[in-house]
Amino acid sequence: MRSRNRIAAALAVAALVAACVGAVPAAAAAGPATLGLDYHCTFPLLGPQPVHVDLTATVPDRVEVGEVMPGIVVDSVSAVNAESARGLTALDATTLEGHALADAMLTVPEMPDGLPVEVDSALEKTSIPASGGFSVKGRGQAPDLTFTQPGPGKVTVGNLVLTLTPRTDDGGESGLGTFESECTQDPGQNNVLASFTIGDTTEPAHHTYSLKGSSTLKSGGATVPLTGALNAEVNGTDVTTGLTLAPSKTQFQLLGFLPTTADVAFAAQSEPGTYKDGVLTAKAKVAASFPAFSVFGAIPIGGGENCRTSAPSDMALTSATGFDLRQGGDLKGAYALSPLADCGALTGLLSSAVTGPDNPIALTLTPDDE
Structure with missing residues (x-):
């Protein structure tokens, strides 16, 4: 009976981690969250047995009204000790x-009393070694979610x-057969796995960023x-x-x-640009001027204010x-440069070295106003 007790407790840890973590919704910006919970699980012939679960999950910091958050997939690994094996x-x-x-509860402004969410997590078929412990892997996925009202949100585990x-x-059942075990959370615990903010980008907002990056003038390979x-x-x-x-310099052959x-x-x-489904697209009409060209760093060969x-x-x-x-990030794109004009006697030659299509650009935005 003691062996069955240890077996059931070890299996409960594996299943709890897989199922409870899978109840976390996805997010545009995320960070780790941890939570420890104590349960009593009722096993065949044994009655209620204590099980402690430590949860770690990627949780949202902030999501936006109207933005679809795909349900995330979370993998878990739980160690079963040698004695249980x-x-x-x-x-x-x-x-x-x-x-x-697993039972979880999602509480957001449009559902202040909470929305019950059940997450069914599969435990991978796992080989049991002849000696030593082994690990059981589980996988769970939350449903896609879209919120209609801004405010605080949280996910609790039940x-x-x-x-x-x-x-x-031979694939047949062992002496334990297939059994169900109901696990009840011990009272008086903090069972909030995730807290997050639902933002509303429908209200006009102003953001300013400093930027740093580079562009390559493809025709001449100049960065x-x-x-x-x-x-x-x-x-x-x-x-x-x-x-x-800001004005810059580049070199090429x-x-x-x-x-x-x-x-x-x-x-x-x-x-006009867009910010939709967590993707920022900034658009502009771009022109370039070349005040000076020189060879060997000293001999002028073209350029000028026009x-x-x-x-x-x-x-x-x-x-x-x-x-x-609010946090900024990376932007990438490409652009063309039309031929140069009014750069002196070598305008055509200089133009062929710095203008043309498909010039890549990559920028990193750092917020000034956050």
């Missing part, structure tokens, strides 16, 4: 399988029902270091950005062998999914 093998069990049904089957070599600023006016999913880039330095300045005119691209070009900078306007 010996108890299972004594009953001719060689593998273990099953699932766990009770659990385990369905477990130890099996013999342009970039610094500057970006401000974003957000109204619902509509975004108006102001992009300012003119005609493939002449070391050339160019002063370069970008001017950007804002175009040396610039002949027409502005479209630029779209896009973030990865999960961009948080």
Whole structure:
């Protein structure tokens, strides 16, 4: 009986971790959360037995009204000790399988009394070694969620029902058969696994960022270091950005062998952008001017105050999914530069080295207003 007690307790730990952690919703910005809980689980022939569970999960810091959060998948691993393994093998069990049904509660402004959520987590079929302990892996997934009202949210973890089957070599059930175990959470515990904020980007908001990054002028392979600023006016999913880039310098090999330095300045005119489903897209019309070109760092060969691209070009900078306007992040894109004009006698040659399509740009935004 003591062996069965240890077996059931070890299996309960594995199933509780798999099922309870799976109840956490996804988020655009996330961080780790930990929670320890004590349960009493009722096992065949043994009655209620104490089980302690330590949970670790990735939880949301903030989500936005109307944004779909895909249900996240969380994997868990629970160690079963050698003594429990010996108890299972004594009953001719060689593998273990099953699932766990966990009760969780989601509380958000539109559901102040809470929304019950059941998460069914499968436990992988696991081989039981002849000696020593082993690990049981579990996987659970929460449903997709969309919120309609801003405010605080939280996820609490409740009770659990385990369905477990130890099996013999031929695939048949061991002496324990398939059994259910109801696990009741001990009273008086903090059972809040996750707390988060639901934001509302439908209200106009202003964000300012400093930026750092680079762009490559593809035709000549010149890398342009970039610094500057970006401000974003957000109204619902509509975004108006102001992009300012500081003057810079770049170097390339003119005609493939002449070391050339160019002063370069970008001017950007804002175009309507978007912030939707956690993705920021900033758009602008971009022109470039080249006040000076020199070879060997000293000999002027072109440029001037009127040396610039002949027409502005479209630029779209896009973030990865999960961009948080409060925290900033990375934007990437590409743009074309139209041919140069008014750069002196070598305008055509210089233009071929620094203009053309598909010039990549990558920027990192750091918030000034948070």
